[in-house]
Amino acid sequence: MKVNGHRIRDHLRLLAPLLILLAVVWVLRLGLSACHSPSWCLRIVSVTVATAGSVLLAAILIHFRRFGGYANVVISSLLLNLWGQLLIVGAIGFAVLTGTENIYTAPQHSLPWLQQSDPAHLKHIYGQLTFGVGMGTLSGAAVGCLMLWLLRLLLPMREKESR
Numbered sequence: 001m002k003v004n005g006h007r008i009r010d011h012l013r014l015l016a017p018l019l020i021l022l023a024v025v026w027v028l029r030l031g032l033s034a035c036h037s038p039s040w041c042l043r044i045v046s047v048t049v050a051t052a053g054s055v056l057l058a059a060i061l062i063h064f065r066r067f068g069g070y071a072n073v074v075i076s077s078l079l080l081n082l083w084g085q086l087l088i089v090g091a092i093g094f095a096v097l098t099g100t101e102n103i104y105t106a107p108q109h110s111l112p113w114l115q116q117s118d119p120a121h122l123k124h125i126y127g128q129l130t131f132g133v134g135m136g137t138l139s140g141a142a143v144g145c146l147m148l149w150l151l152r153l154l155l156p157m158r159e160k161e162s163r
Helices: 008-034 039-044 049-062 072-099 112-117 122-152
Strands: none
Touching: 008 039, 008 072, 049 072, 049 122, 072 122, 112 122
């Protein structure tokens, strides 16, 4: 499948630094949780916020590298949000399998009625993979496309002169 002449592999190559950034934020958040850092510190280091910022950076990369158009922003938003949610689901799954608690399974960071009715966190995992990916992709694509439109309006790229 190609989108504006670019395969998924090309998108992954473009987004590789941003995907690594999300993984670093995820590890940092898990580490801060394991060190029992204060809540204000845990709220600052957020995979969701890093994903939103990564979508904006992806739109900037798409513009300045002349990588494609709005459809490429949507694909980038999907890939970044999917990766972020898979990292979160991995942390939840690890906590359930090992019987430990981390930031994603701690009772003080989740709804009380959800904790009591779902000790395996299956509803939480399902919510991350459906609502998290879906709404994250849609909102990220909307803001990313707006960013690309503004960049194209304010900083139009000139065609290379042929010799």
